[in-house]
Amino acid sequence: MSSTQLSSRTTAADPERGAAGPAAPRLRAGTRKAKRRAQWIAWAFLAPVVVYLLVFYAYPLLRNLELSFRDYTVAAFVSGNAQWVGFANYIEVIQSPTFAPALWNTAVFTVVSIIFQFTIGLALAVFFYRHFPLSGTLRALFLVPWLLPLLVSASTWSWMLNSDSGVVNSFLEAVGLPAINWLTSPQWSLIAVLIANIWIGIPFNLVILYSGLQNIPGDVYEAASIDGANGWQRFWRITFPLLRPVSAITILLGLVYTLKVFDIIWIMTRGGPGTASTTFAIWAYQQGFGSTLPAFSPAAAVGNLLIIIAFVFGLIYIRVQRRMDIS
């Protein structure tokens, strides 16, 4: 068995090893060639995705980076000679009067969304933790908002929040409150898109936190009950601490997803009125595609700033997840 053609074939043909189960692969002289061959095969299976990632992820990103350092107009796209301007687009973007409100709106939209999505999701997960008749069906129905096309949810919310004919205002009037111009007044439009976004994000939080709860061993609760802990104590002393790793993952993924939100805001308010609900994602899109005179280069600059923010949280997410895998 010293000279072999394919390491996996010898592994399989060796009855002793097969009986021993998943034994650690032993290093043997003479298998180096076989190993190299195995690597070639492994990468042959990976090749399509690697090519795909290069062409459809790396290249658009590079193109985007290039856009942000040159002065591109539609004419320059066609002729292909846009001028290199260095960081001028970034400086223009940061000095723009839209920058401060967009940054503020992005922060508020993300943080408020996550606080509500997470709190409501966790409360529902705890509620559904005890099985009762219908609980499976109801939990499935809770997924609906997350599965609907965002455009569908956004247009439904637009009509529900319509100032004159929306059902929300007619509820408010029925209980004696004044009607609100949800989508057209500067102080309410960000809240309006927040409500819709929180509604969409609850199912995701519910599902992940629910599966996290399932992984907490039941005997911990039994022990606590024997020691006389009540429901409130059980939640704060057991559920909450043991759920911390899953919570961290949920919140970080929520951050990354919420920074990307585009459809809901675009359909409901287009970022308006003025800049009242403009986030970075909306601002970038407005500049690139929102008008008949597209400003691709500043748009790309805004987009790249957004990527940097998303990556920071993304890297934290990966670190947290790695640490969870090790422990």
Add this chain to the structure above:
Amino acid sequence: MSARRSWWRIVVGVLLTAVMLFPVYWMINVSLTQTADMRKDPPNLFPIDATFEGYQQVFSDQLPFLGTSLIIGLGTVILTVVLSAPAAYSLAKLRPKGGGTLNFILLIAQMIPAVIMAMGFYAIYLNLGLLDSVPGLILADSTIAVPFGVLIFTAFMSGIPNELLQAATIDGAGHWRTFRSVVMPVSRNSIVTVSLFAFLWAWSDFIFANSLDGGGALQPITMGIYRYIGNNNQQWNAIMATAVVASIPAAILLVVAQKYVAAGVTAGAVKD
């Protein structure tokens, strides 16, 4: 005692679900409302005077959009599975050097905002002449699903017992044969999960459609709704009827494949 407690839970559970699903109910209710009652204040809470005018309009205006979305969805599914399943087999079973780095890149790839991808694609498609085309949209939509597909398939295929693959090798199958005749059939569940999500994402996509297919002859259903909103602001019954029709794939998915959906949500975020 315990029976009474579970009654209490059922009532609260049903109430919470009703509140959560109210917008969905409202979408259906508005889709059945007469045009004349649309601006009634307060609005009809129940479709007492139900009409199908909205749906008639959907079938006269929106069928081409629905067909395009179907083609784009299926194209995205095929592309996603073909690309991600072999890669996942390699990552799960063939231990490629640098596989960890690739996994890392795939995680990062999922975090890139679609707005940025849309601009990059626009710049590329403008030169390639792929703007306003169905293949262009299939390619763009697949970028949402491919990284997810690789991660789901890898998680699943890692669980396939090595003995099974070794048995195939003893019978003389090469890696490609093993992959096609053993790994793929065994991975049926994960193929269903990945396909469902790929289809749903492609079907729901709006940002790529609006930026890369703004003036095409064949546009997906999301653009159909978007145009409705832009053009005839008054006919919300038709808009909501289109929205209901556009939600059908999500509804089917939930009824047929609920366990796959929950599996997909969880696997995307937390590795077991």
